[in-house]
Amino acid sequence: MNKSEFIKELEKVTGLDNNKCTIINNILESHFIIGRKNKEKIISDITSQLSVSNEEAENIYESAMSIIGNGIKDKLKHPFKSQD
Numbered sequence: 001m002n003k004s005e006f007i008k009e010l011e012k013v014t015g016l017d018n019n020k021c022t023i024i025n026n027i028l029e030s031h032f033i034i035g036r037k038n039k040e041k042i043i044s045d046i047t048s049q050l051s052v053s054n055e056e057a058e059n060i061y062e063s064a065m066s067i068i069g070n071g072i073k074d075k076l077k078h079p080f081k082s083q084d
Contacts, residue, residue, distance in 0.1 A: 006068075
């Protein structure tokens with residue numbers, strides 16, 4: 001899954017517009033996604049940059065991690081499948 005596919009999927013799942021999903025993608029790229037402290041930093045950045053509540057930022061984070069997890073799982077199931 002490339003960046004544009006991730007952003008499109010994030011738009012579908014969260015209902016946010018392209019600009020906000022691009023900001024979320026940039027936040028995720030700037031942090032290491034594994035670890036409790038990193039999760040808190042990501043949620044804090046989402047809250048501050050998108051001006052949303054902490055609960056909504058948590059939901060956005062969980063949605064993004066679900067998309068990433070599904071992409072990884074798909075890649076593990078089909079390692080030689082074309083990326084196109």
